Amino acid sequence: MANSMATLSRRLYRSLLSNPTISQASMSFCTNNITSPEDSDFDELESPIEPKASDPVSRFSGEERVMEERPLENGLDSGIFKAILVGQVGQLPLQKKLKSGRTVTLFSVGTGGIRNNRRPLINEDPREYASRSAVQWHRVSVYPERLADLVLKNVEPGTVIYLEGNLETKIFTDPVTGLVRRIREVAIRRNGRVVFLGKAGDMQQPSSAELRGVGYY
Structure with missing residues (x-):
C-alpha cells in the first residue's frame, strides 16, 4: 500500500512539472483575504467575485495567462478543509x-x-x-x-x-x-x-x- 501511494505521488509530481499550466493553476489556492476569527466563525462564505469582461487578464486569449502572485494567509496556504x-x-x-x-x-x-x-x-x-x-x-x-x-x-x-x-x-x-x-x-x-x-x-x-x-x- 505504501509503495503504491509513493508511486502515485511521484507520477502526480512529474505530471505537474511537465505541465506548466497545472502548476500555475495550483496557485489559486492561496488567498490575500485575511478575515477576522469572528467573521470566519459566523458569517457565510462569500460568493466568488466574477471577473469583469473589460479585464484583459480574465478574457480568454491565445496568449499565456498571467497569474497574479498572492500572499499567503498568515504565512500558510489555505489548503483544503x-x-x-x-x-x-x-x-x-x-x-x-x-x-x-x-x-x-x-x-x-x-x-x-x-x-x-x-x-x-x-x-x-x-x-x-x-x-x-x-x-x-x-x-x-x-x-x-x-x-x-x-x-x-x-x-x-x-x-x-x-x-x-x-x-x-x-x-x-x-x-x-x-x-x-x-x-x-x-x-x-x-x-x-x-x-x-x-x-x-x-x-x-x-x-x-x-x-x-x-x-x-
Whole structure:
C-alpha cells in the first residue's frame, strides 16, 4: 500500500512539472483575504467575485495567462478543509441565536471510524466495551437559512444523511467551567451539501455526556 501511494505521488509530481499550466493553476489556492476569527466563525462564505469582461487578464486569449502572485494567509496556504460524512442523525436539530443576530442549526451525526486500542481492565469484557464505543458523534452546523429550514422539517433521529461541509474549529469559553475549549465541527455553508438518503431503523439516542462532547448545551 505504501509503495503504491509513493508511486502515485511521484507520477502526480512529474505530471505537474511537465505541465506548466497545472502548476500555475495550483496557485489559486492561496488567498490575500485575511478575515477576522469572528467573521470566519459566523458569517457565510462569500460568493466568488466574477471577473469583469473589460479585464484583459480574465478574457480568454491565445496568449499565456498571467497569474497574479498572492500572499499567503498568515504565512500558510489555505489548503483544503472539506469533510464528507454519511451517517445517522442522533438528535432532533436545534437552533441557536448568535451574537450577530443570525441563527445556526445544530444536530449530531453518528458514524463509525473508532479504533479501540486501549487495554481492557481486569474485570472488563472487551466485546462489551467495543459495542459501547462503536459510534462517534460529529457536530454539524448549518448556516444558510433556507437549508436550515429544510433540515428542521426533514431531519429526525435515525435519518440517513449525506453531508459535505467545511471542517472547522470553534474556540469558545465553556459557560459552566469558564475554560477555553476547542470544538471541531462540520460547517454547512453556501458551498455545502445536505442529501437525505432515507430513514433507517431506530438508532440509540446519544447520552448527555456525548452531546456535551459535540458542543450541545
